[in-house]
Each structure stands twice: as structure tokens, then as C-alpha cells.
Amino acid sequence: SVGGSFTQRAENNTDYLSVTVAASVAAGAGGNAVGGAVNVIDMQNHVQSAVTGEVTAAEAVEVLALNHARLIIVPLAVAAGIGSTVAGGAAVSVTGTDTQAWTGSGAKLTSTDGSVSVRAVTDEGLMAFTTAAAATTGNIAGSASFAVVVSNSRTEAAVMGSTLKAKQDVIVLAQGDTWTLTTILAASAGSNTAAAGSVAVSIFNRYVGAKVTGNASLTAEQGSILVEAYGDDFFVNVVLAAGGSGSMAISGSVPVIVSSSTVEAIVGSRSGSEGTATLTAGDSISVIADLAGKSYMAAGALSASGSTAIGATIDTAVYSNAVTAAVDNAVLTANCQYASNLADRVPNRVTRRRGITVSATADNTIMTFAVSGGAGGSMAITGVVNTLVVENNVKALVGRNEELPQEDEETEGSQKGNVTVTTGGEIAVDAEDDSDLADAAGALAVGGSAGAGATVVTLVYNKSVRAILDAQTVSAEKAVSVTANSDDDVFLLAISFGASGSTGVAGNVNVLVFGSAVEAAIGSVSEAKSVTVHADSDAKLYNVATSAAVSGAVAATAVAVVTYFENQTLAHVLAGSKDAHTVIGSADQKISGDVIIRATSREMVTADAAGVSGSGTVAVNGAFDVIVTQFTTKAYTGDYVKIYASGDVTINGSDAFDVYAVVA
Helix, strand or coil: CECCCEEEEEEEEEEEEEEEEEEEEECCCCCCEEEEEEEEEEEEEEEEEEECCEEEECCCEEEEEEEEEEEEEEEEEEEEECCCEEEEEEEEEEEEEEEEEEECCCCEEEECCCCEEEEEEEEEEEEEEEEEEEEECCCEEEEEEEEEEEEEEEEEEEEECCEEEECCCEEEEEEEEEEEEEEEEEEEEECCEEEEEEEEEEEEEEEEEEEEECCCEEEECCCCEEEEEEEEEEEEEEEEEEEEECCEEEEEEEEEEEEEEEEEEEECCCCHHHCCEEEEECCCEEEEEEEEEEEEEEEEEEEEECCEEEEEEEEEEEEEEEEEEEECCEEEEECCCCCCCCCCCCCCCCCCCCEEEEEEEEEEEEEEEEEEEEEECCEEEEEEEEEEEEEEEEEEEECCCCCCCCCCCCCCCCCCEEEEEEECCEEEEEEEEEEEEEEEEEEEEEECCEEEEEEEEEEEEEEEEEEEECEEEEEECCCEEEEEEEEEEEEEEEEEEEEECCEEEEEEEEEEEEEEEEEEEECCECECCCEEEEEEEEEEEEEEEEEEEEECCEEEEEEEEEEEEEEEEEEEECCCCCCCCEEECCCCCCECCCEEEEEEEEEEEEEEEEEEEEECCEEEEEEEEEEEEEEEEEEEECCCEEECECCCEEEEEEEEEEEEEEEC
């Protein structure tokens, strides 16, 4: 027992810098030079703050786990001579960050006049700069730059069967912020042959979780209860290769990113055998999961030669994001009798909310740019292959923390999960995803006798946004709302150009696959001022490819653009059964205002293919454009549903679709 405040803190601060330089110069007759720099780092940081006993304090009670890590790797290799020169730089880093703050079964934390908080915070950053450069006045210059980055991070704040009681607020917070900057450069210059290659492989695994499980009991007598998980990812990758020579120049760039991020805020357990969590607040209760992700990747291969120039870029990026806010096997009571400053801490929300909020939100920006350029006195050949795959799953669930149907299937009938949500304010269950994706490629080739440039760009994007309220008891003195929102802007752009005195060839292949499922669903509601179920999707797709070829004799272009666009938007009242109807309101206590079930969707797709060829003798041009769409927008009630309302009952679905296609 403490008369003031109690703080238990576990903290790590790590800053690591590794610089390796290798320089080799051979000035003698026929001298060869070799330079190599290699950095290998394995850095593991583990922080844990745990309470398994009893703590009582008059003021704040804090259980903190803080993890701060910075890693900078700089390998630099340079080789110069008058014979053959070779330079190689490599960076390999494997990092693991584990940050945990938790209270165990039977633990009791009490603040008689302040707040109780369990917080786990991770702040980590990585910079890798790898450079290799080779130059010769003699025969061959070769350079290679290589980087492998593997980063695993886990941040978790958990209350496991514990009792937390405060006069003011109770906070369970997990926050993970991660940023990386990777720059890979290889350059070669020689009088005869120059070759340069850059390869970067990045693998990221992130988990951020805030959990209240088992038979945990959280009480904020005059404040709010917040169970929050926030993830913030920021990635920048730049991969370049350049070669220049008098005879032959070859350059290649290969970046690969595989990223997985999971953010979840969970109250209760999937299995009732683990107990029932009880949360009681004098003001409001919020269960919030939010992911903000930004990723930028630029790759290029440039070659210039007096005879033959070849450049190629192969770019692959795979992202998987999952954001979940869920309540199951729990009793939540928010009395809204006191005003807490924490009641409105909901991402992307300006209007202050009081009551019970379960919110899952994601905001993602992903941009990839790849170019390949070549200029040769005789021949130039360039190519780009870009592949971007993204999967987003955003879920706000009350009473349905389970494996949901496939993204193109609707949630089945009401199960009336073992959840009770009661408030003197409003009940809001929100799921929202806002994504901006751009995938762009360009290939340019100019040769004396032949110039050929080609791109193949593929973007596959699948997403699911679901908000479901299906509890045993749902009672609010104000509004009950379930909303699922999706907003997407997707750009796929490819440009190719080939020019020569004899033969010029340019071609593009664009493939865009987009699949989205947005669903808002509700079960029974015993009391509310109004009930709103709204699913909304807004998707804009741009798939554009253009090529141009110019030559003195033969010029040819070919462009193919394929777009598959599937969008499903559902808003509905979950079906009941013959013996257990889904009931909104009752004959004795009707919903005092309106009941609105609404599904709205807007889609716009433009798919454009254009090719231009010009020559002194033969010019050939071909363009191919395919668009396949499948849209479903529905607002409805399932079987065995009863709605009692003093106001209006509106069930409405609407869709607006625009398609534009230009083929030339």
C-alpha cells in the first residue's frame, strides 16, 4: 500500500551503429582491384514488466514496458584499377523486439484517487545503407550490393484474469511504432564491360495487442476504460544499379518486401470456459485497434554503353494487414455519469463519443516505383517486372470473435454471443479501412540498331471490412450504430519506350485484380434511441498502360490491360430462428427513433491501353483491354426478424458505377 503513486517500469534503450569500409586501388600495369565490405548484425531486445500480486496506491498505478531501439548499418566497398575491378557490399540484419506489460491471474491493482494503467510501448528504427562501386580503365568492372533485413516485433499489454480498480481511468495500452530506411546502390564503370547488381530482401513481422482476458475485472468509478492497440509502420526502400562502359553494360535491380502486421484489441475470450471479463465505467468504455502504415519502394536499373546496354528491374512486394477490435464472453457497462477526457479518443473521429465504442481502423499507403533504362550504340534492351500483392482484414466484432466466412460470403444468422453491453450513452461498433495504392513501372531503351523496352505489372488487392454487433443484451439510452466503411484509390501505371535507327519495340502488360467485401450486421437490440446499420464502400481504380516505338525501319508496340473488379457491400439484420427471433426493440419498449439499414457503394474504374509506333518502313501497333466487374450491394433483414420502432424503418441499398475505357 502506497500513499502516493506506484510505478513499475521495465525499459530498454539501445542505439547501435556499424560502419564497414573497404577500398581497393590498383594503379600498376594490369592491376586488378577487389573490395568487399560485409556487415552482419543480430540484435534481440526483450523487455517485460509483470505484476502477479496486489498493489494499492492513493494516486496513479502504472505498469510500464518501454523498448527503444535504433540500428544503423553502413557497409561501403570501392574498387578502382586499370585491369579488372570487383566491389561487393553486403548487409545482413536480424532483429527481434519483444515488449510485454501484463498482470497475471489473481493480481489486484487499485488506485483510490487516481488511474490504473498497463502499457507496453515499442519504438524501433533501422537504417541500412549498402554501397558498392567499381571502376576501371581496363577490361571489366563489376559491382554487387546486397541487403537482407529480417525484423520481428511483438508489443503486448495484457490483463489476464486480474482485478484493476481506479477512481479515475483504467487504461490497457499497446503501441508499436516501427520505421525502416534501406538504401542499396551498385555502380560500375569500365572501358570494356561493366556489370552492376543490387538485391534487397526485407521481411517484417509485427504484432501489437492489448488484451483483457479470462475473468478479469476492470472498474473506473468516475472515469473511462480504454483497451487500445496502435500500430504505426513506415518503410522506405531504395534499390539502384547503374553500369556504364565502352562495349557492354549490364545492370539489374531486385527488391523484395514481405510484410505482415497484426493489431488487435481484445476484451474477453473466445472460449467461455476461460471466464467472463467484466468492465464497469463511470463514463465510457472504448476498445480500439488502429493501424497506420506507409510503405514506399523505388527501384531502378540504368545501363549505358557504346555497343550493348541491358537493364532489368524485378520488384516484388507482399503486404498482409489484420486489425481487430473484439468483445466476446464479457459484460460491459458504461454509465456515462461522469465526464472523462479520454471518452473521445477514437481514431479518425472528430465528434466526441460517450458510451461504448468498439473500433477497428486502418489507414494504408503503399507506393512502388520501378524503372529500367538503357542506351547503347548498337543495342539496348530494358525490362521491368512489378508485382504488388496486398491483403487487408479489418474487423470490429461484438459477440462474434470467431473465424468469419470467406470475404465474398455474408455472416450467418444471429448467435447472440455471451456478451452484455449496457450504457447511458451510445453504442458504436465501427470498422474502417482507407487505402491508397500505387504501382508504377517504366522501361526506356534507345539503341543504334535495336531498342526494346517492356513492362509487366501486376497488382492483386483483397480486403475485408466487417462490423458486427451480435450480443445477448444490447441496451443504450442513446443511439446504437454499426458501420463498416471502405475507401480505396488504386493506381496501376506502365510506360515503355523503344527507339533505334533500325528496330524499335515497346510493350506493356498490366493486370489489376481487386476484391473487396464490406459488411455491417446487427443482432437483437433491447433498448436504443435509434438504430443504424450502414455499410459503405468507395473504390476508384486506374489501370493505364502506354507504349511508344520509333525506328528508321521497323517499329512495333503491344499493350494489354486486364482489370478484374469485384465489390460486395452488405448491411443487414442477422437472421434469427423459429424459436429465437432477432428482435430490435419490443412491443412494450419500442426504439424511440428511427431504424435504418443502409448499404451504399460507389465504384469507378478506368482501364486504358495506348500504343504509338512510327518508322520509315514498317509500323505495327496493337492494344488489348479487358474489364470484368461484379458488384453486389444489399440492405436487408434475415429470416425471423422483428423490428419495433416509434420512428421510421428504412432499408435501402444503392450503387453508383462508372467505367471508362480508352484503347488506341
